[in-house]
Amino acid sequence: MKASLICWITVSCVAAASVGCQKREEPVDDSLPRVAQSASASSAASSAPAAPLPPVADRELSAGKIAGESIWLPAFKLVRLPGDAGLTWLEAHALCSSEGREVCTEAQWRRACGEDEAIGKSESWTMTFDGKHGFVVRGGNSCATRTVSPGFEKSPARGALCCEPAIAIKTSNSHPAFLKAVSAKLAKLEKAINDRSASSFSDLCDDELEFYGKSSLSRNRVESLVAGSFRQWPDQWVVHDVCNVSLQLRGGPDDDTWTAECSKLAYRAGEVAGTITKYVFGSRETKLQSVTEPRLPRNWSPP
Structure with missing residues (x-):
């Protein structure tokens, strides 16, 4: 069981070992919704020479929604x-x-x-x-x-x-400026983790924030925890898939917040976890005020 200071950064960010993302005991998975292969078919597929697949032209997708849905992606x-x-x-x-x-x-x-x-x-x-x-x-x-x-x-x-990295946004607020601002902020957060830059992550944080169940941690304390994570797990990376985003209007730019609840993959030392991570940004400068992990649908395990 891996329990350490860095656990959270690869699932959400990072947290103290007493709160970190230790492996959770899970019941045996009852099913895997896929087309099953027999052992012989799987072995044959693995050993067969792989012919080139049909070419796909390099392209740039403009910012926009998935056809027929409310999920928006940047370019x-x-x-x-x-x-x-x-x-x-x-x-x-x-x-x-x-x-x-x-x-x-x-x-x-x-x-x-x-x-x-x-x-x-x-x-x-x-x-x-x-x-x-x-x-x-x-x-x-x-x-x-x-x-x-x-x-x-x-x-x-x-x-x-x-x-190229592009985090999908699902929200009832379809204003282009809001979508671009939210996407850009989340992209900076993901880049800070994948660049393993504790200072870049700290730059996104408010003076104090709730951090994986611990309230009122200082920005400097968070930076220290993140830096420790990067030292211990130098190969870690994360990918955010779709973030459900909502805006909380509380009376003014200093009080308004927005929340992103994101489906995210995290990797470290040969294992992968799938998490639902919740970020809250607020203040006039749109700083990170809270990070929590409501759910861990996929526990740490080899891919």
Whole structure:
């Protein structure tokens, strides 16, 4: 069981070991909603040479919503890199990160497939978890095709589109300025974690904040905890998928806040967790005032 000062940063941020994200005892997963493969079929798929998948032209998606939904994404670029066929989920991540990108989240994939239906003809890993052990695979037939597979599974018919980071926003406030401001703030938070910059993370924080169950922690104290996390887990990274955002009007710019409850993947030392993390930003300068972890749908485990 891994319990340490840094636990929270890879699920939300970081917190003291007494409050941190120790592995939670979970019942055995009762099902994995995917198309099952026999052992022989799985082995054959893993050993078969992976032919190149249909090409996908490099493109830049403009800011906009997923077709027919209220989920909005900022602009991002998408590319298919050579050698993406037949990889595990973590190998696909390594391929994309070698070019400074990430495997597209499910929201990004859906946004792109809405613009080009040809994307849906081949399977693609996404950076979206589903259940306690699975990751979402999109495509293979059409833009509507969706399955869930364990991260160790390989298929010569499955690739991985690589995207620039772009956090999806779901909110009833459709004002473009609000959407862009929220997305930019969350992107800075994610970048600070993935750059392993404690000072950049601290710059986003209010003078005092609730931090993973501990109230009234100073910004300097939070920075110290975050720095300790980065030293202990230098390979950690996070990806936010979709954030449900709401605005709380309390009478003025000094009192108004907005809340983002985000589905997020976190990685450290060969293990992945899937969390629902809640951020509260407020004050005239829009500083981070609270970070909590309401749920941990996927406990730490190998992908």
